[in-house]
Structure formats: C-alpha cells, structure tokens
Amino acid sequence: MDRAKKEQVVAQLHDKLKRASAAILTDFKGMTVAEMVDLRDALAAEKVEYQVVKNTLMRLAAKETSATVLEPLLRDTCAVAIGYDDPSIPAKVLKKFSKSNDKLKIKGGALGARLLDLNQVSALAELPSREELLAKLLGTLNAVPTGLVTVLSGLPRALVTALAAIQEKKEAA
Template structure:
C-alpha cells in the first residue's frame, strides 16, 4: 500500500474511533463473505463492522486517543465493530452471531474510553436494550401518573358531591346557608334572666325566715 493510501486509511480509521462511542475487536478467520454480510445486517445501525489491517488500526487508535486496546489484540485477521448506536444491541448481535458461527471470535473492546474484556462484553450483551428500558420506564411513569390522578380525583369527586348536595338543599331551604334548617334554635330571649330572677326570689324568701329565728 502506498504511503498516501496508508495515511488516508489511518485518518479514516481514526475518525471512526472518534465518532464512535466504542469499538469491539473480533477475529473473523474462516467466515465467508456471505456470513460477514449477514453479520453486518444483524448489527444494523448500531455498529459499523469493518475489516482492518492491524498495524494501521493500532496507529489510528493511538492518533484518536484510544489507548485501551492491548497490542496483543491486534493479531490475526481483524475486523472492528464501531459502535454507532446502542452498545447493548451491538454486544448482543456479536454474541448471538458468534454462537451460531464459532469462527467469529470476540477479542475485546472499548466503551467510552474504558477497556472491555470478553467477559464484560458478554455481560453487556445480557443487559436489556435501551428501547426496552425506556419502554419499562414509560410504563412505570404512566402507572405512577394514573395512580396520582386517582388519588387527586377521589377527594375532588367527594367534595363535588358534597357541594352539590348542599346546593340542592339550599335551593329547597335557603336558611341552610344562614344556620337554619336543622340548626338548633337559639334559646328564647329572657329565659336565662327569668330563671335567674326566680332563683333570686327563692333565695330572698328564705332569708327572712333565717332572720326571724
């Protein structure tokens, strides 16, 4: 490969590293062209699967500031899945394809600048996808809102029924709003005074008797 072509290839790979949230290194020895095409189709828009040259890729990663890859990973026929979408879906796609096609070997990766071992990539594949998590979150929020609406609605409906009953009763008997209709009638004026006078009179009648003694 001419020097200019090498420089262009390194620049292109470096840009792929910069524009991706992560990358997974694989060895594809033994896979057919048709199988590689199937793998790219399975990954969809979540990752760009590219066959690369080890030496150029090592230089490109270094230029892009990716230092998580060990030199030992750049051996054998190498292809990289540059993560463009959901990293969980990318890991799932690679893992599932590798199960059906053992010639695909996952060697390691990097995500957000952090190195990923093969075991960590497998654990990542076991997680639920972003879409599933968002769907669950939306369902939980919807349920919470429905519960909140029910809590707010119940007291309001009870209050509305009470106000309506009071309104109907007030139409039949306006005194309801003034303390009438069922409100105990106040004591008659003078009754307390009369009672007090009677008590005083009784007390006064006893006093002369005491004096007479």
C-alpha cells in the same frame, strides 16, 4: 499497500473511532467469504460498520480516541465493529452471529474510554435497547402520579360511601 493508502485508511478509521459509541474487536480466522458477507450484512442492517484492520494501522488510528484501550487486544487477525448510536447493538449482533458461527470470536470492546472483556461485551449484548430503557423509565415515572391520583380519589369515594351509609341508616330509623 503504499504509504498514502495507509495514511488514508488510518485517517478514515480515526474519524470513525472518534464518532463511535462502541467498538468491538473480533477474531475472524477461519471464516469463509460467504460468512463474512452474512456478518457484514447483519451489521449493516443495524447501521454498524465492520472492517478488517491491520493491527499497526488500528493502533495509529486509535490514538487520541477512546479506542486506545483496545491496544492490548490487537493481536492476530482483527476486525472491528463500530457502532454510532446504541452501544449495545454491535454487541447484540456479534453475539447472535457467534452463536451460529463458532469461528467468530469476540475479543473485547471499548465503551467510551472503558475496556470491556468478553463477559462484559456479553452483558452489554443482554441489555435492552435504548428505546426499551426509555419506555421503562417513562412507565415508571408515569406510575407515580397515577398511583397518587388513585389513592387521593379513594379518600373522597370512601367518605361519600360512609355518608351514604349514614343517610340510609337515618332514613331507616
């Protein structure tokens, strides 16, 4: 690869890493081309980019981005999965794929300016999606006023029931 091509790759990767919500490094050693295509297709379906990178080019591209924390993990063969929206999506897809293909190894990731180890990436993969979390929050926020209305409507209902019982008692007497 000539110098101009390398500079172009670094510039493109730098732009992607600046826009990324999460970047996860993997080791793909031993995977066949068909397996890599399957992985790329699974990631692309979730709008996650997957790119094999040279470690030196990744170091240069990561400068002045939150992905600089990945530098200690840049050894051996590396590929990076870059997610732009929900940071848990790349982790979920990679974890699911690594269960069916033991050749794919997750090295770690970057969430914002924080370095994630393998266990933290797995924990990120277990999180519900952003939409699910927002739905749960909305349900919780909606439950408070609903409960208050139920409690407040119970007081007049109890009063009416008591008055009706008193009226029936007086009519019987």
